[in-house]
Amino acid sequence: MSQRNLEPESLNPNDVLRSSLELPCGTILKNRLVKSAMSDSLGNGEGDPTEAQIRLYERWAHGGVAVSIIGEVQGDPRYPEKPGNLVLGANADKRAIKALVSRSTVDCAQIWPQLGHAGALSHLPISRPKGPSALDIEGLQCAGMSVEDIQELTHMYAATAAYAQSAGFGGVHIHAGHGFLLSQFLSPLFNRRDDHYGGPVEARFRIILEVIEEVRRAVGPSYPVGIKINSTDKLEGGLTEADAMEVVRLLDQTSVDLIDISGGTYFPGAKASSEGSSDGGPYFLEFARQAKGETEVPLMVTGGFRRREQAMDAVASGVADLVGLARAMVLDTRLAEAWLTGEGGDPEFPTFESPPRGGVTAWYTMRLTALGEDRESAFAMDPQLALRVYEERDAQRSVKWLEKYWDLNS
Numbered sequence: 181m182s183q184r185n186l187e188p189e190s191l192n193p194n195d196v197l198r199s200s201l202e203l204p205c206g207t208i209l210k211n212r213l214v215k216s217a218m219s220d221s222l223g224n225g226e227g228d229p230t231e232a233q234i235r236l237y238e239r240w241a242h243g244g245v246a247v248s249i250i251g252e253v254q255g256d257p258r259y260p261e262k263p264g265n266l267v268l269g270a271n272a273d274k275r276a277i278k279a280l281v282s283r284s285t286v287d288c289a290q291i292w293p294q295l296g297h298a299g300a301l302s303h304l305p306i307s308r309p310k311g312p313s314a315l316d317i318e319g320l321q322c323a324g325m326s327v328e329d330i331q332e333l334t335h336m337y338a339a340t341a342a343y344a345q346s347a348g349f350g351g352v353h354i355h356a357g358h359g360f361l362l363s364q365f366l367s368p369l370f371n372r373r374d375d376h377y378g379g380p381v382e383a384r385f386r387i388i389l390e391v392i393e394e395v396r397r398a399v400g401p402s403y404p405v406g407i408k409i410n411s412t413d414k415l416e417g418g419l420t421e422a423d424a425m426e427v428v429r430l431l432d433q434t435s436v437d438l439i440d441i442s443g444g445t446y447f448p449g450a451k452a453s454s455e456g457s458s459d460g461g462p463y464f465l466e467f468a469r470q471a472k473g474e475t476e477v478p479l480m481v482t483g484g485f486r487r488r489e490q491a492m493d494a495v496a497s498g499v500a501d502l503v504g505l506a507r508a509m510v511l512d513t514r515l516a517e518a519w520l521t522g523e524g525g526d527p528e529f530p531t532f533e534s535p536p537r538g539g540v541t542a543w544y545t546m547r548l549t550a551l552g553e554d555r556e557s558a559f560a561m562d563p564q565l566a567l568r569v570y571e572e573r574d575a576q577r578s579v580k581w582l583e584k585y586w587d588l589n590s
Contacts, residue, residue: 196496197488197503198520201246203437203478207351207404209246209502210288212495213516216440216482216504217251217294217353217408219261220548221570225577226584227257227267229276232552237284237291239551240509244516245289246502249353250280253293255340257585259302259309261360263577268293268343271584281348290350292406295340297333299361300370301446305578308589311364312371312378320447330377330387333361337391338398341405351404351437354391359445362388363410366427369417370447381423385430396435406438407431408482411467414444421467425474432475440480440504441468462490469499480504487526488519510544513551532563539563542570 201209222233240248252261253268260267268277284291300311300322309322310329341352356362364370365377366384373379377386388407395405409427413419431439441464463483471479482504485491494500509515511527518524532540543566550559561569 194492194522196492199495201478201501203404204435205402205404205437207402207437209290211244211246211516211520212500212502213245213491213519214480214482214502214504215240215245215248215509215516216442216480216506217249217355218506218510218548219252219265219545220250220552221262221264221545221574222549222552223264223266223577225263225580227254227265227271227581228273229266229280230552232549234276234280234283234552235554236513236548236552237280238286239513240516241284241286241289241291243509243512243514244287244520245509246516247290247292247350248284249292249294249504251294252296252298252355253340253344254296255336255343256297257581258588259297259299259307259361260581261296261298261301262303263306263574263581265296266293268340268347272343274347277347285348285350292351292353292404293340293344293349294353294355294408295337295344296355297336297361299364301360303574303578305575306581306585311361312373315370324373327375327377333387334390334394338394341395342398345399345403351406352395352399353438353440354388354395354405354407354436356388357408357410357440357442359410359413359447362391363413363419363445366410366423367413367415367419367445368423369413369415369419381426382430385427388427389430389434392434392436401435404437405435406440406480407436408440408442410445411441411443411464413447415447418445424467425470428471428474432477436477438480438502439471439475439477440482441471442482442504443467461486462494465494465499468494472499478502482506486529488522491519507544510547510551535563536567539567542567545570 197212224230252265257267302309310325311322314324315322411424468481478501480502481500491503543563546566550556
């Protein structure tokens, strides 16, 4: 019997993370550790990869991950999360995309783009945000989408997935979490529609179902299609865990190959995902444990994994089929290798005293830049400086983005 067909519970604990996983589509992932999606903000401001971005994903591949998911990849440049996002489509730099894929797939590693649309959270300097419903609250305004706007989404996601497949990416990952557009459709706080895309959770899920079906038609049955969902928005009146569990049940009836469970949003006033984790451990394991009883689709759990023992326990217990790691892999690009062999230790997470809002995220983002430039040993920013440099870089890239894409908003 091959190791990939063995249940994790039957393996020696030290072998659990090394065991391979066969997805429903037939693709085999070489181990159970995934570099989960992050907004690395390393695009060149025109939607194309930079050498630093390519080098970053090359380092994670050499570091032993099964898959790296590259965050916030857009199919429609009118609604980006940030001006450092990639854009896949006719105007992409094919040579740079080819280099990104080829250098990120060494040692049987895979790279998947996370297909996104920021919706109401689209970056204001370079977008005119639209969401499921019009919003006008402090810190957040957007127009409401028409039915025609919504129906265009299925074609956009499908075309972007087809481009990713043709470019050599190993699979695609649909972003329906963290408060971006598809997550906004699921949340009754932000989806107040009274047509067949609003109301009960089944109706709020409708556009996601349509996107999955159109993407599957575009890429065929043997290509991995994953999806990230929230277990909770951590917002009063937002997506509840009960509704999120119903989303898992609905996804079980689709052709997705992987459900990535996370939580939280970037909306003003939302609590951090770490709030409510009483022991400082992984954030969403209890939800995943319940979800295991509702779906046969493999589950990935992302958020709060800091120690090898936590990852081993999650897979060995059957709660998670894959473990998603983000900030831990920013601290050590070879963390997967260390945890797979048992030769390395756990990363040492920094602590910051009274960082500014957004400063910690900016610190990790700027460390990603240092990693991509192979100069992390000289990285010495504090959150305040990191935030200032990060925002200055965004402003510079916004100018380039507008020069290339603004006519599309007219």
